[in-house]
Amino acid sequence: MPPRAVGQILLHYLSGGALFPNPCAGTPISPLRCGAYQVILWQLVVPEILLALIVGAALGISGAALQGIFRNPLADPFLLGISSGGTIGAAALYVYQIGVADAELFLPLFAFVGAIATGLLILGVARGRFSSVETLLLAGVALSNLLSAVLSLLLLYNPTGSEQVTFWLLGGLGLASWTVDGIAFGAVLVLGTLLALHGRELNLIQLGNDVAQSAGVDARRVRLRVILLASMTTAVAVAFTGVIGFVGLVSPHIVRRLGRSDYRIVLPGAAAVGAIFLLTARDLSYLVFAGSVLPLGIFTAFAGVPFFLYLLYRQRRTTTMGGAA
Amino acid sequence: MTAAPALRFERVTVRFGDRLALHDVSFAVAPGTFVALAGPNGSGKTTLLRTALGFVAPDPGAVELLGRTVDALRIVDRARHVAWVPQDESPRDDVRLGDYVLYGRFAFHGALEGETAEDLAIADRALRDVGLADRANDGILRLSGGERQRAVLARALAQTAPVLLLDEPTSHLDIGHQLDLLGRVRALVRDRGVTVLAAIHDLNLAARFADRVVVLSRGRLVADGPPSDVLSTELLAQVWGVVADLRRDARTGFPYLIPQQLLTDPGRPVGAPGRGRVHVVGGGGSAAPYLRALAEEGYRVSTGVLPLLDSDLETAEALGLAAAVEVPFAPLGPAARARNRELLGESAAIVVAPFPIGPFNAPNLDDVLPFAGRVPVFLAGPPGIAARDFTGGAASATYAALRARGAVEVLGTAGLLEALASRPTAAVAAPAPRLAAAPDG
Numbered sequence: 031m032p033p034r035a036v037g038q039i040l041l042h043y044l045s046g047g048a049l050f051p052n053p054c055a056g057t058p059i060s061p062l063r064c065g066a067y068q069v070i071l072w073q074l075v076v077p078e079i080l081l082a083l084i085v086g087a088a089l090g091i092s093g094a095a096l097q098g099i100f101r102n103p104l105a106d107p108f109l110l111g112i113s114s115g116g117t118i119g120a121a122a123l124y125v126y127q128i129g130v131a132d133a134e135l136f137l138p139l140f141a142f143v144g145a146i147a148t149g150l151l152i153l154g155v156a157r158g159r160f161s162s163v164e165t166l167l168l169a170g171v172a173l174s175n176l177l178s179a180v181l182s183l184l185l186l187y188n189p190t191g192s193e194q195v196t197f198w199l200l201g202g203l204g205l206a207s208w209t210v211d212g213i214a215f216g217a218v219l220v221l222g223t224l225l226a227l228h229g230r231e232l233n234l235i236q237l238g239n240d241v242a243q244s245a246g247v248d249a250r251r252v253r254l255r256v257i258l259l260a261s262m263t264t265a266v267a268v269a270f271t272g273v274i275g276f277v278g279l280v281s282p283h284i285v286r287r288l289g290r291s292d293y294r295i296v297l298p299g300a301a302a303v304g305a306i307f308l309l310t311a312r313d314l315s316y317l318v319f320a321g322s323v324l325p326l327g328i329f330t331a332f333a334g335v336p337f338f339l340y341l342l343y344r345q346r347r348t349t350t351m352g353g354a355a
Numbered sequence: 356m357t358a359a360p361a362l363r364f365e366r367v368t369v370r371f372g373d374r375l376a377l378h379d380v381s382f383a384v385a386p387g388t389f390v391a392l393a394g395p396n397g398s399g400k401t402t403l404l405r406t407a408l409g410f411v412a413p414d415p416g417a418v419e420l421l422g423r424t425v426d427a428l429r430i431v432d433r434a435r436h437v438a439w440v441p442q443d444e445s446p447r448d449d450v451r452l453g454d455y456v457l458y459g460r461f462a463f464h465g466a467l468e469g470e471t472a473e474d475l476a477i478a479d480r481a482l483r484d485v486g487l488a489d490r491a492n493d494g495i496l497r498l499s500g501g502e503r504q505r506a507v508l509a510r511a512l513a514q515t516a517p518v519l520l521l522d523e524p525t526s527h528l529d530i531g532h533q534l535d536l537l538g539r540v541r542a543l544v545r546d547r548g549v550t551v552l553a554a555i556h557d558l559n560l561a562a563r564f565a566d567r568v569v570v571l572s573r574g575r576l577v578a579d580g581p582p583s584d585v586l587s588t589e590l591l592a593q594v595w596g597v598v599a600d601l602r603r604d605a606r607t608g609f610p611y612l613i614p615q616q617l618l619t620d621p622g623r624p625v626g627a628p629g630r631g632r633v634h635v636v637g638g639g640g641s642a643a644p645y646l647r648a649l650a651e652e653g654y655r656v657s658t659g660v661l662p663l664l665d666s667d668l669e670t671a672e673a674l675g676l677a678a679a680v681e682v683p684f685a686p687l688g689p690a691a692r693a694r695n696r697e698l699l700g701e702s703a704a705i706v707v708a709p710f711p712i713g714p715f716n717a718p719n720l721d722d723v724l725p726f727a728g729r730v731p732v733f734l735a736g737p738p739g740i741a742a743r744d745f746t747g748g749a750a751s752a753t754y755a756a757l758r759a760r761g762a763v764e765v766l767g768t769a770g771l772l773e774a775l776a777s778r779p780t781a782a783v784a785a786p787a788p789r790l791a792a793a794p795d796g
Contacts, residue, residue: 241441
């Protein structure tokens, strides 16, 4: 597709047809082919790019918020079992063939319900009287493992649909459409903004819950609120794109590595980095595996895992958990 | 002192499970004063501070901040009333010091409002108060341990709360930084009228900087008053299980304690029980500290001859000690002296307290003489007898004779206990330590 045609087609749509009423004029593209390009660009590529940005931002800000609330640089939106919950929701759809005909509608719905149910379960644990941050994190990891086992069991006895579930599990932007983007954008904008308003609380929570409380932060309530918001944000991402790992883990670290550890900046910063990260991953995956549909989750893992290992290596060397030194 | 207290603990009791962390603790802190909270590890100091912060709810009991119950205050309002410097706040991220201090302004503006010029001015002043104004742009992880603790103090000061609670703020600092930090806190009390309650386990530091010392032991308030009233060797023995000398700094007038040894020092020679006792000769209150110290230490003790109504005799009776007794305002009779000689004869060591000696009680001193050289004799108190010799020189002569027979001069109760303990060969009985005072940690 010639770049000039791409530019003209985009401007045609962005200007509502005022500019380049005939997008392919002046290019050696036949009107028939031009129509196909228009559909591909405007109905497939652009929504996919936008969804990558939205989901990347959602995962980035959730990761930053959870790392902040758990005071642990290894916390991740998927660590708490939210992804496993979403997957079970999706698996239920395929395995039991509920509403597969309207998969575009029911898949995100099932996944969202599964993810949010898990998030609420974690919150239930968090409300418990004796739950420390560490207990909560461990409970999340344990729950995540349990749900993975449930998923395996489900697929073992119901091979039908396991292929779709596996594909969904690896994450991708295949569901992208203007409708999906609209819903995702609205939800992530609201939830992300609410999360981003907790920067000052998270700054103080880094000094310990007691110190935070002595300075006026209701640490317990903030913890519940941030976990709820981050779970919902992640659930939106999971609902539309499946499990795309490591964006949430890596993005906050990149922001901090840039020398900013103020959560008022880390939260929106991680959203921006996450958006760029996921878009780059999408572009690279098409570049490297041209012509085939590669699950995005695999690609982010390829980039994320080495970074994760690097973090572990650094954390052993430095005494500071933030690793911002 | 009619002003309402800045901080008031009213019959505060706190239980953790079946462990009683605080028991019926009541006291008030007047505005603009520096009160030190002293006590061994595990005595409840930190728990008490936490009740004032609303982290722990007393049950029963109440804590009032400026007349308002802590529990009734919203968390954000509490932060405006009371600020906290924890024992060990270890930041993870290398936040700019100036930003870190501004964290203390949390309670003063909403999420969407930025820091005002007033916030910046307050943070700036807090940094100047702790002497870190020139480090505002450095990351907090780059500060030294002493500087970081000052940074924590600055963050707390930025809350501009009238009450400041400090939990062992100096425990990780060297002596220079300890004096520096507490000096700055003292200056804040003086110049800004801040009210300070600080848990300080170093009694000498507490006495040096605080207006008042409140001592907790096993969750109970055991002493409360100006440092010069509260600090005593008895308190140290009772609460900390430590034998100490109490001195007074000649320049500043501050009392200070020099710890000597643990009451239950395992390496100390301890005589077998029942092999003898320590007899104390005294009168007019001179023997009481020695009777008490010896009894607390676990020695068996006797005393005499003491006239009825003598304050030393009251102490002896209160401690349940054996004593030879005579009627008051009369020469010592033969029966009393015989009883006293009997007690002296059974003793493994004799202590002569610094008592005023007149014609009536001079025989008490004379009766010690035959035993000098056979058992250790300790001449306690400040050297020099002339000032309390009312016998025209006879008593001084007896003292000289005692010294000639090997009597040793000891200074104070601590000196006596040390001298007794350092005589492993002496058959001085120190039965199993009754005051197993090493407090749980």
